[in-house]
Amino acid sequence: MTEPTEKQPLLAGIELHKTYGSTPALDGATLRIWAGEIVAVMGASGSGKSTLLHCLAGIVRPDAGEVRYRDRELSAMSDAERSALRRGEFGFVFQFGQLVPELTCLENVALPLRLDRVRRREAERRAAEWLTRLEVDDVAGQRPGEISGGQGQRVAVARALVTAPRVVFADEPTGALDSLNGEQVMRLLTEAARQAGAAVVLVTHEPRVAAYADREIVVRDGRTRETVLAPR
């Protein structure tokens, strides 16, 4: 794949349409993400913002429109290719960490590396580094059920970044946290992503969370609305 340029977005969803049963979720949504930027996708419940994220991440196939990552069209890829892309290039943080309850936090963070056949010792060394960066190295040996929600989300962020992804998809990452914990997660997520040069697609309905992004896109009735700038 070629490197994205200043004129070419890293990731783009163009005129995306998606309907669940008779309910339209996306109705011509368009969004372009450039390398290293943090973009908040905002909108009310049911506006289609999570469906947009799932389409961009190759989790859901749109009914019409195209999703391009660098110079490749996701719908032209096989399922195996899309899975490999998600594992290698994308990281994910969801509202409820979705950590594997049977594994320790260290093993959870090391898991994406192990799936990519990185040797255990090396995977756990890198996982430990990320737990330290996310300020949760003290829970490395604990299981997700034994730690707080805020700690769990920071472990989930470490897991999302451990593979050095080009894009991190975060779907309401602070939705289940109180203000203080939510703030810590956002600060650490955005700092770590900026240092790693990863783009972040941040789905949220909370303006204070969106304020950590470089810009925002509003989804309304399945359509995206670019920021309208005030005349200067």
Added chain:
Amino acid sequence: MSIGQTFLGLLEATPRHGYELKRLYDERFGQGRPLHYGQVYSTLARLLKSGLVEVDGVEPGAGPERKRYAITTAGVTDVQRWLAQPEKPDIYLQNTLYAKVVLGLLTGRNAADILDIQRAEHLRLMRELTRRKADGDLADQLICDFALFHLEADLRWLELTTARLDHLAATLHDEAAPTPPTSPAPPTSPAPTDGRPPQHVPTQFSSQETT
């Protein structure tokens, strides 16, 4: 913010000179807008005249004599009263925006754009405050948080108003429709049948504007 009462609060711990009060005020509450010396000394003169502070000592220096001010018992009572009093909720912004939205609808403009422009401006300021928080100490963080939560409340209002634009437009249209001279005037909106009072769109939130 009341400079006088803030000075009284700063004097409660210990007597201070005017320049020291200015420095403390600027550091803790100035937010990049330092006080002028004229404001400092006119405020102290007013507090002195009201009996809320007194001159605790005068020190000769190279320039003019330096007065040290101390809070009086009446000053402490005044601070206590001020601290116990809630601030007036500021509805100025919503009032103005509401007027803009109504005027936009009445003149056939895109009222959603008016709200979106405001939303973008709010978020721009929120991003700025969030960056300032990241670089600041705990005091900066608390002050920025206060502004952020207020801006967030405004944004919720903007979002809700956007969702209600069609309803608002229809109501305004009904109100603006000419009434046939021979028939009795219809209500501005259909009266609910469940006993609730009929809805109407207020012409403004309040006749009193804060500045």
